[in-house]
Amino acid sequence: MRGRHRRGIQAVIVEALRAEVLRQRPGVRLEPVDVLAARFGASPKTVVAALQELARAGLVVIRPRVGVFVADQARNSRRSSSTSSST
Numbered sequence: 001m002r003g004r005h006r007r008g009i010q011a012v013i014v015e016a017l018r019a020e021v022l023r024q025r026p027g028v029r030l031e032p033v034d035v036l037a038a039r040f041g042a043s044p045k046t047v048v049a050a051l052q053e054l055a056r057a058g059l060v061v062i063r064p065r066v067g068v069f070v071a072d073q074a075r076n077s078r079r080s081s082s083t084s085s086s087t
Contacts (some may be wrong), residue, residue, distance in 0.1 A: 013050035030068040
């Protein structure tokens with residue numbers, strides 16, 4: 001049950017961060033994992049898993065010991081979603 005609960009929180013974090021990332025310019029640094037964990041009431045492990053999911057989607061770049069940054073591709077994702085919604 002615990003894994004299922006963590007996955008639910010992870011999905012919430014992914015969607016919230018995806019919305020934030022799509023509003024940011026490429027290169028903007030996201031809050032540190034510990035800050036995000038406190039903000040979402042989740043474990044750092046769950047936040048890292050959510051960030052890894054966003055990285056696989058090309059929305060963020062994770063630089064170990066440096067931070068997590070909005071990827072250049074995030075801008076392209078924003079354009080394609082606004083283009084597809086207007087058709």
